[in-house]
Amino acid sequence: MTAAVRAELARWPASLKVGSASFALIVLTGLFAPWLTAYDPYTQDLANFLQPPSWQHPFGTDQVGRDVFTRVLYGIRIDLQIGFLTTYVPMSYGLLLGALAGYLGGWFDTVLMRLLDVAVAFPFLVLIIVIIAILGPGVHTIYIAVFILAWTMYARLARSEMLVERGKDYVLAARTLGYPTSRVIFRHAMPNVINSSIVFSMADFVLNILLVSGLSFLGLGVEAPLPEWGAMIAEGRDFIFDAWWIATLPGLAIVLTGVSLSLIGDGLAHRLGQRQRSFL
Amino acid sequence: MAILEYIVGRILQMVPVLFGVSLVAFLCIHLVPGDPVQIMMHGRATPEVLATVRAELGLDQPLPEQYLRFIGGAIVGDLGKSIIQKAPVNEIIGERLGPSLFLLVYSAVLAVLFALPLAVVAALRAERLIDHSIRILGVVGFAMPPFWIGLLLMVLFGLVLNWFPISGYGDSFVEHLWHLFLPSVTIAVFLAPLLVQSLRSAMLDVMTADYIEVARAKGLSRRRIVVKHVLRNAAIPVVTVLAVNIGWLLGGAVIVEYVFAFPGLGSLLVRAVGFRDYPVIQGLTLVFAVIVMIINLLADLSYMAIDRRVLRR
Amino acid sequence: MTTTAPLLNVAGLCIEFRTGDAVVRANADVSFTLTAGRTLGVVGESGSGKSVLCRSLLGLIPSPPGFVTAGSVRFEGGELLGLDEAGLRRVRGTAIAMIFQNPMSGLNPVWPVGDQISEGLRVHRGLASRDARARAVALMQQVGIPSPEKRYDEYPHQWSGGMLQRAMIAMAMACEPRLLLADEPTTALDATIQDQILALLVELQERTGMAMILVSHDMAVIAETSDEVAVMYAGRIVELASTAAVFRAPRHPYTLGLLGSIPRNTGDTRLRPIPGQPPNLVELGPGCSFADRCVFTSAECRVTPAALRPVGPAHLSACLFPERMTAASA
Numbered sequence: 001m002t003a004a005v006r007a008e009l010a011r012w013p014a015s016l017k018v019g020s021a022s023f024a025l026i027v028l029t030g031l032f033a034p035w036l037t038a039y040d041p042y043t044q045d046l047a048n049f050l051q052p053p054s055w056q057h058p059f060g061t062d063q064v065g066r067d068v069f070t071r072v073l074y075g076i077r078i079d080l081q082i083g084f085l086t087t088y089v090p091m092s093y094g095l096l097l098g099a100l101a102g103y104l105g106g107w108f109d110t111v112l113m114r115l116l117d118v119a120v121a122f123p124f125l126v127l128i129i130v131i132i133a134i135l136g137p138g139v140h141t142i143y144i145a146v147f148i149l150a151w152t153m154y155a156r157l158a159r160s161e162m163l164v165e166r167g168k169d170y171v172l173a174a175r176t177l178g179y180p181t182s183r184v185i186f187r188h189a190m191p192n193v194i195n196s197s198i199v200f201s202m203a204d205f206v207l208n209i210l211l212v213s214g215l216s217f218l219g220l221g222v223e224a225p226l227p228e229w230g231a232m233i234a235e236g237r238d239f240i241f242d243a244w245w246i247a248t249l250p251g252l253a254i255v256l257t258g259v260s261l262s263l264i265g266d267g268l269a270h271r272l273g274q275r276q277r278s279f280l
Numbered sequence: 281m282a283i284l285e286y287i288v289g290r291i292l293q294m295v296p297v298l299f300g301v302s303l304v305a306f307l308c309i310h311l312v313p314g315d316p317v318q319i320m321m322h323g324r325a326t327p328e329v330l331a332t333v334r335a336e337l338g339l340d341q342p343l344p345e346q347y348l349r350f351i352g353g354a355i356v357g358d359l360g361k362s363i364i365q366k367a368p369v370n371e372i373i374g375e376r377l378g379p380s381l382f383l384l385v386y387s388a389v390l391a392v393l394f395a396l397p398l399a400v401v402a403a404l405r406a407e408r409l410i411d412h413s414i415r416i417l418g419v420v421g422f423a424m425p426p427f428w429i430g431l432l433l434m435v436l437f438g439l440v441l442n443w444f445p446i447s448g449y450g451d452s453f454v455e456h457l458w459h460l461f462l463p464s465v466t467i468a469v470f471l472a473p474l475l476v477q478s479l480r481s482a483m484l485d486v487m488t489a490d491y492i493e494v495a496r497a498k499g500l501s502r503r504r505i506v507v508k509h510v511l512r513n514a515a516i517p518v519v520t521v522l523a524v525n526i527g528w529l530l531g532g533a534v535i536v537e538y539v540f541a542f543p544g545l546g547s548l549l550v551r552a553v554g555f556r557d558y559p560v561i562q563g564l565t566l567v568f569a570v571i572v573m574i575i576n577l578l579a580d581l582s583y584m585a586i587d588r589r590v591l592r593r
Numbered sequence: 594m595t596t597t598a599p600l601l602n603v604a605g606l607c608i609e610f611r612t613g614d615a616v617v618r619a620n621a622d623v624s625f626t627l628t629a630g631r632t633l634g635v636v637g638e639s640g641s642g643k644s645v646l647c648r649s650l651l652g653l654i655p656s657p658p659g660f661v662t663a664g665s666v667r668f669e670g671g672e673l674l675g676l677d678e679a680g681l682r683r684v685r686g687t688a689i690a691m692i693f694q695n696p697m698s699g700l701n702p703v704w705p706v707g708d709q710i711s712e713g714l715r716v717h718r719g720l721a722s723r724d725a726r727a728r729a730v731a732l733m734q735q736v737g738i739p740s741p742e743k744r745y746d747e748y749p750h751q752w753s754g755g756m757l758q759r760a761m762i763a764m765a766m767a768c769e770p771r772l773l774l775a776d777e778p779t780t781a782l783d784a785t786i787q788d789q790i791l792a793l794l795v796e797l798q799e800r801t802g803m804a805m806i807l808v809s810h811d812m813a814v815i816a817e818t819s820d821e822v823a824v825m826y827a828g829r830i831v832e833l834a835s836t837a838a839v840f841r842a843p844r845h846p847y848t849l850g851l852l853g854s855i856p857r858n859t860g861d862t863r864l865r866p867i868p869g870q871p872p873n874l875v876e877l878g879p880g881c882s883f884a885d886r887c888v889f890t891s892a893e894c895r896v897t898p899a900a901l902r903p904v905g906p907a908h909l910s911a912c913l914f915p916e917r918m919t920a921a922s923a
């Protein structure tokens with residue numbers, strides 16, 4: 001068992017090791033946030049507002065005296081949770097629909113392709129904002145909007161991969177053996193279709209964190225007292241000239257998380273033998 | 281003529297997509313839970329006013345008729361009237377279309393200027409230290425939120441160093457270049473990593489091609505081979521990557537416009553959503569989609585100009 | 594053309610490819626001399642190092658993984674090995690030109706064919722576009738491309754393989770090279786086209802007086818075109834002599850095998866391949882590398898190094914016991 005783990009680790013490229021290690025560290029920091037800081041992310045301390053970074057407040061305090069470090073730590077929970085769900089929920093059914101369309105063809109494929117054509121004709125963010133305009137701002141709307149739209153990218157990817165796999169000998173062999181179609185798709189072809197989506201999902205994860213923080217920055221996403229990184233940057237924006245730390249440091253948290261995920265994606269691309277690097 | 285046939289075919293392909301796009305734009309007001317007119321008036325209107333607005337927007341008509349009106353209007357450039365500004369939507373959008381397109385082209389040009397040398401160096405020195413450094417640079421650039429970069433650039437170069445204006449559009453071409461520099465750099469930082477990555481890998485692919493060895497055997501200089509033979513072929517996949525990701529680029533531009541209080545379509549959209557100004561939102565949805573479709577069309581046409589093989593079907 | 598000054602002299606050329614831990618000796622102690630205006634046929638199975646040899650003459654071996662570890666290549670008295678890029682550029686395309694195996698992938702898909710033919714003229718001769726075009730059209734005419742004026746602006750995908758190989762030949766001939774390296778110029782083409790291309794090469798050679806190294810894995814091609822033959826096996830030249838001598842009395846068992854695999858014109862067109870596989874170039878033993886497949890082999894063959902040596906007038910062979918062959922055929 002440990003030998004197998006060690007053998008697997010030996011095949012990991014450096015980017016995968018560094019990326020996973022720093023991402024694991026970020027996740028753990030988010031989980032253990034209450035033990036890592038003496039402050040509460042919501043409690044205001046008006047006597048200590050706009051304090052620059054110091055031993056007591058390593059990231060300083062904001063305009064109402066909240067500890068920025070604490071809020072950044074708690075922000076891990078929010079941003080990673082939203083980023084994770086907005087990436088992997090749409091991936092699950094996008095992959096399924098795309099693979100089915102690629103394998104089965106016919107009217108199902110035609111309908112799906114027309115839908116995808118329309119979906120890519122819009123800038124993604126514009127459609128999300130339109131849905132927010134319909135349903136009103138907030139985290140729930142973001143989930144709904146992304147769940148409605150984001151699967152299209154995975155469907156497109158899986159469809160084109162499946163079109164390639166479908167013509168390969170091993171699929172033909174499985175078909176000549178009279179296996180049920182579902183078995184051929186899920187047991188035989190799918191494992192080869194899924195890799196490119198896994199690699200893409202790491203870049204998508206980064207983009208989704210940027211999306212959520214961006215929407216919150218615009219005031220259309222996560223709402224005020226919650227320590228979401230984009231929302232914190234928006235709050236710090238008005239004080240950026242006098243108190244640079246409020247807006248700058250949550251941004252660094254985003255960059256660090258994004259870099260970790262991109263490194264994982266880059267390493268996974270190598271490990272899974274994908275030609276494509278982490279981002280499209 | 282094969283070229284003409286290709287162009288016409290490609291434009292005809294856009295018709296069904298345009299239909300789908302218009303349907304989405306049209307439906308967005310009808311999907312609002314509850315009464316969209318109520319929401320637009322922020323609950324502060326008398327029943328009479330509500331009825332007038334509803335009639336003005338044609339919301340009292342049957343749906344198919346409303347759609348025909350919407351699409352008929354859109355074709356002749358009539359997108360209705362803004363609830364807030366009380367002006368025709370096409371005029372409001374028209375005013376801001378120019379600046380937005382300027383910003384888009386400017387940032388694309390800057391992104392290419394950043395990306396081209398980096399990608400060439402990375403490809404020519406593949407898997408060496410400089411290549412890895414450029415990749416790390418790209419990974420960091422890709423992970424930086426555009427609004428955050430915009431904010432930092434604004435503070436540093438606008439407020440602290442005072443080199444560039446932090447908002448507005450300016451009156452002449454040169455002023456545009458100057459006013460739009462910071463927002464364009466922001467978008468370019470977001471776009472360049474994508475370009476570097478795709479150009480690098482495309483170049484590496486091309487450099488193993490037989491015709492590159494033939495070019496070397498001809499006695500051409502390295503420089504000539506890279507510029508005349510490699511880059512031209514490598515441009516093909518890059519154009520595709522750019523076109524596929526144009527939606528992301530425009531999305532990034534929306535946020536950056538907002539950060540720099542830039543009088544473009546993106547900041548208009550954010551404001552219209554804030555006011556629930558549905559006619560403006562509908563119009564913008566349509567216009568954004570048309571921009572994406574036109575850019576994709578241009579990408580396909582330039583693809584064809586670079587590589588005539590697409591004409592062979 | 595009957596000058597006798599050596600145009601090209603290759604001596605003791607050794608080329609290795611280092612990938613990971615493995616070292617492939619793609620060329621081992623390759624030596625030969627080529628006189629101006631003559632044709633050397635290089636023949637051998639796939640993987641025997643023929644392409645590596647041609648590429649090395651133009652400094653086209655990718656490095657890493659390829660390294661020239663020993664030897665010299667003298668062309669018109671000057672050393673080519675160790676030239677820098679600028680020095681190589683003065684040779685490539687002008688003094689020595691090369692045509693490659695696959696014309697379909699050898700032309701840049703996004704350039705008009707004609708421009709690729711005239712490119713060398715513009716770069717090396719400094720011709721203006723219009724003059725280069727006129728000259729390229731004349732070249733296209735010479736290599737048998739019909740209506741060249743019209744086809745100049747067409748793209749490679751619009752052409753057939755045979756026409757593309759003619760274009761490659763025109764491209765190579767543009768600056769009137771003194772030596773043409775033709776690396777399996779007909780292998781990728783249909784049988785009927787092959788003969789036309791070979792005839793064209795022979796005709797061009799007669800007209801211009803250039804020398805030629807013609808690589809092939811097909812003895813019949815060599816028989817038709819070459820003055821001399823170098824038979825390559827596992828990176829070595831194992832037999833080197835005039836074409837007539839090699840076909841009349843081959844002095845290496847491998848050559849004998851290759852001659853056996855010529856398709857006969859007598860109705861029996863089956864190839865009789867040499868039994869066995871070429872050796873793995875990574876793990877060559879000390880002895881003759883053909884020993885495992887040779888019908889005359891003995892224990893000594895596996896331990897004694899087999900170097901190329903004279904076995905008759907102007908006839909070199911690397912076989913340790915060439916007399917066994919004559920005994921067998923007698």
Ligand SMILES: Nc1ncnc2c1ncn2[C@@H]1O[C@H](COP(=O)(O)OP(=O)(O)O)[C@@H](O)[C@H]1O
Pocket residue numbers: 610612617619637638639640641642643644645646655658659874
């Ligand atoms: N770029 C390369 N990298 C590694 N090995 C190579 C390379 N080029 C050629 N070789 C090795 O050199 C040997 C000879 O190849 P080549 O000259 O192409 O044979 P052929 O006689 O078929 O033209 C082959 O066994 C191959 O393994």
Ligand SMILES: [Mg+2]
Pocket residue numbers: 640643644645776777
């Ligand atoms: Mg070869």
